[in-house]
Amino acid sequence: MGAFLVRRVLFGLLVLWIISVVVFVMFFVAPHDPARLLAGRQATASEILAIRHNLGLDRPILEQYGSWVWKLVHGDLGFSYRGSVPVRDLLGSRIPVTASLAFGAAVIWLVIGVGAGVLAAIKPRTIADRLVTFFALFFYSMPTFLLGLFFLFFFFFKLYTAGFHLFPGSGYVNLKDDPLGWADHLILPWFALALVTAAVYSRLTRGTMLDVLGEDYIRTARSKGISEGRVIVRHALRSALTPVVTQFGIDLGALLGGAIVTENVFGLPGLGQLAVQSISDQNLPVIIGIVIVASLFIVVANMCVDLLYAVLDPRVRLT
Amino acid sequence: MNRLEVKDLTVTFPTADGLVQAVRGVSFELEAGKTLGIVGESGSGKSVTMQTIIGLTRGARVSGQALFEGQDLLAMKSDDLRHVRGAEISMIFQDPLSSLHPYYRVGWQIVEMIRAHQEVSARAARLRAVELLRLVGIPQPERRVDDFPHQFSGGMRQRAMIAMALANNPKLLIADEPTTALDVTVQAQIIDLMQSLQKELGTTIIMVTHDLGVVADIADKVIVMYAGRAVEEADRRTLFYRAHHPYTRGLMGSLPGKGGTRERLNPIAGQPPSLIRIPSGCPFHPRCPFVMDRCLREEPPLLDVGTEEGHQSACWLPPDLVGFDRQVDARRWTAAEADRTGRARVLAKGRALTAEPAS
Numbered sequence: 029m030g031a032f033l034v035r036r037v038l039f040g041l042l043v044l045w046i047i048s049v050v051v052f053v054m055f056f057v058a059p060h061d062p063a064r065l066l067a068g069r070q071a072t073a074s075e076i077l078a079i080r081h082n083l084g085l086d087r088p089i090l091e092q093y094g095s096w097v098w099k100l101v102h103g104d105l106g107f108s109y110r111g112s113v114p115v116r117d118l119l120g121s122r123i124p125v126t127a128s129l130a131f132g133a134a135v136i137w138l139v140i141g142v143g144a145g146v147l148a149a150i151k152p153r154t155i156a157d158r159l160v161t162f163f164a165l166f167f168y169s170m171p172t173f174l175l176g177l178f179f180l181f182f183f184f185f186k187l188y189t190a191g192f193h194l195f196p197g198s199g200y201v202n203l204k205d206d207p208l209g210w211a212d213h214l215i216l217p218w219f220a221l222a223l224v225t226a227a228v229y230s231r232l233t234r235g236t237m238l239d240v241l242g243e244d245y246i247r248t249a250r251s252k253g254i255s256e257g258r259v260i261v262r263h264a265l266r267s268a269l270t271p272v273v274t275q276f277g278i279d280l281g282a283l284l285g286g287a288i289v290t291e292n293v294f295g296l297p298g299l300g301q302l303a304v305q306s307i308s309d310q311n312l313p314v315i316i317g318i319v320i321v322a323s324l325f326i327v328v329a330n331m332c333v334d335l336l337y338a339v340l341d342p343r344v345r346l347t
Numbered sequence: 348m349n350r351l352e353v354k355d356l357t358v359t360f361p362t363a364d365g366l367v368q369a370v371r372g373v374s375f376e377l378e379a380g381k382t383l384g385i386v387g388e389s390g391s392g393k394s395v396t397m398q399t400i401i402g403l404t405r406g407a408r409v410s411g412q413a414l415f416e417g418q419d420l421l422a423m424k425s426d427d428l429r430h431v432r433g434a435e436i437s438m439i440f441q442d443p444l445s446s447l448h449p450y451y452r453v454g455w456q457i458v459e460m461i462r463a464h465q466e467v468s469a470r471a472a473r474l475r476a477v478e479l480l481r482l483v484g485i486p487q488p489e490r491r492v493d494d495f496p497h498q499f500s501g502g503m504r505q506r507a508m509i510a511m512a513l514a515n516n517p518k519l520l521i522a523d524e525p526t527t528a529l530d531v532t533v534q535a536q537i538i539d540l541m542q543s544l545q546k547e548l549g550t551t552i553i554m555v556t557h558d559l560g561v562v563a564d565i566a567d568k569v570i571v572m573y574a575g576r577a578v579e580e581a582d583r584r585t586l587f588y589r590a591h592h593p594y595t596r597g598l599m600g601s602l603p604g605k606g607g608t609r610e611r612l613n614p615i616a617g618q619p620p621s622l623i624r625i626p627s628g629c630p631f632h633p634r635c636p637f638v639m640d641r642c643l644r645e646e647p648p649l650l651d652v653g654t655e656e657g658h659q660s661a662c663w664l665p666p667d668l669v670g671f672d673r674q675v676d677a678r679r680w681t682a683a684e685a686d687r688t689g690r691a692r693v694l695a696k697g698r699a700l701t702a703e704p705a706s
């Protein structure tokens with residue numbers, strides 16, 4: 029287990045290093061003149077020269093890369109062009125919003141997806157199974173932004189005009205300040221983001237559960253005289269979770285992508301909203317910051333998923 | 348009292364292709380402390396019979412009775428049956444490689460079995476698990492109890508399965524081809540182990556097997572199954588030396604025109620029948636060298652044959668025609684011949700032609 033951990037962490041670091049090189053090349057080497065890109069359209073020639081010098085673009089590439097990475101690991105991502113706020117602070121204020129959205133949605137998608145899948149698998153070809161299939165197909169064919177708009181229309185607009193102020197139409201409050209308000213602001217975005225993937229997961233779980241339920245060791249479990257609930261949860265679900273966890277690792281990128289869309293639909297001031305804004309502003313330091321944070325998230329999350337995988341399947345641990 | 352008494356057990360599976368008649372009226376009795384061997388080709392309904400008795404067949408229509416110490420297992424509520432399963436009746440399955448849960452330690456799986464039926468602490472259950480592993484001959488059980496199944500060899504896994512099955516001192520142990528997936532030396536070890544455990548613990552055993560050697564070693568009584576029915580039943584000696592049913596003889600490799608060892612079940616020419624469309628009359632008739640007209644029309648009931656107490660066979664051949672020698676073969680042949688009127692159809696079956704008696 030220890031060796032596995034070390035190997036996995038080293039691999040994660042390698043991936044991060046590759047990402048840093050790719051980002052550096054993309055933003056600082058490949059453009060014809062990064063200083064001009066950074067300075068924006070209305071910059072004068074002397075401004076560009078100053079920027080070039082500030083960025084150290086007149087120095088050798090390796091040296092540039094070295095100092096960029098040095099700043100990066102110290103959390104120095106430069107300043108946003110808008111209001112000259114440090115990018116670090118800007119990201120810092122946005123990350124909790126996106127994290128809340130993504131984490132909550134992931135929990136909901138796993139609980140609903142896996143739960144519905146298990147239900148469908150233990151009662152195959154019954155009404156419950158067909159209902160799960162129906163809803164899965166329905167949500168599966170529903171893009172997140174469309175579902176978000178529907179939610180806004182029915183649960184915000186319709187309820188609001190009918191006099192029920194149940195869900196806010198936009199905005200965010202901090203978990204620390206007001207936990208209930210936090211959940212209230214996020215519940216519609218959570219579901220909008222979660223249900224599409226939950227549909228996929230219910231199908232995946234149903235399939236793997238059906239396979240596992242046909243395994244010899246499930247028959248052994250039943251022959252022991254333990255309760256059927258224990259057979260389903262401790263024996264069958266335990267095995268069926270492995271492919272679900274694998275899939276979850278793959279879907280983390282999609283989760284982030286979905287979060288961008290959802291934040292923009294629901295007016296949540298998170299990283300996704302910031303990303304869209306910064307791209308239209310050509311606010312390069314912020315874009316770079318977001319790319320780095322997103323990569324970091326995916327690498328670290330994947331590492332966690334792999335560790336979880338090793339916890340779930342003892343055969344992984346030993347190899 | 349009989350430990351187990353199965354009466355007219357019938358199991359059918361409704362499937363998309365039609366009704367699969369997996370078990371069609373099987374009855375047998377088993378005294379406490381004895382071993383019953385069940386043999387038959389693949390698909391003859393051995394596993395379904397055993398699994399139905401302890402309530403493990405799903406999606407099937409079941410009728411009949413399975414009286415375990417007088418209590419009908421088939422009529423019990425599933426929760427009540429659960430308390431019998433694993434405690435008083437336990438089962439070992441064919442493939443030890445896939446029968447243990449790959450994600451749980453061997454000890455954990457045995458402890459689960461113990462604690463499902465006994466109010467003992469986790470500590471005590473673990474000690475018992477170590478004890479059981481020692482009993483079945485796992486070396487260094489204190490250490491191996493924490494291994495995962497994939498760290499065990501095939502033979503060790505089957506030993507672990509046996510340890511688990513014995514965890515609650517069951518009165519009846521059903522072993523469904525416990526050695527088929529193992530190599531020959533390991534097979535012998537496992538059978539030895541089961542024999543010595545039976546001596547020690549007095550467990551009643553049902554041994555489902557393809558291996559006539561196993562039957563010869565440990566069975567007191569043997570049932571031969573074909574197409575969901577018991578076609579012959581006898582004590583071990585009678586079955587080996589004075590078999591009546593042509594199918595039994597086929598299994599033992601002594602059908603006319605065929606040599607073969609008596610060790611393994613011999614393949615018999617032709618296929619086992621479809622259990623959705625079972626042949627008319629005697630289900631064995633398409634493959635039987637002694638087929639007679641009557642065999643095509645009427646299914647023979649299981650009746651007393653030969654001279655031994657409890658020897659029964661479901662075949663229209665004369666009831667005194669038991670045994671292996673060529674004389675009997677010749678008499679069987681004549682008996683079949685005498686009954687034959689529409690011979691062309693029957694002789695065209697090929698097998699019949701090779702069964703000419705060596706006069």
Ligand SMILES: Nc1ncnc2c1ncn2[C@@H]1O[C@H](COP(=O)(O)OP(=O)(O)OP(=O)(O)O)[C@@H](O)[C@H]1O
Pocket residue numbers: 360362367369387388389390391392393394395396405406622
């Ligand atoms: N759940 C099920 N649904 C439909 N048919 C089934 C089901 N379970 C078993 N059968 C059928 O019942 C028949 C008897 O199967 P069974 O497993 O009892 O055979 P067996 O004698 O144990 O053979 P083997 O030696 O291969 O283990 C087979 O034809 C099988 O296809």
Ligand code: SF4
Pocket residue numbers: 592593594629630631632633635636637638639642647661662663664
């Ligand atoms: S009843 Fe007829 S077909 Fe069936 S086994 Fe006996 S002789 Fe053969």
Ligand SMILES: [Mg+2]
Pocket residue numbers: 393394395523524
């Ligand atoms: Mg079987």
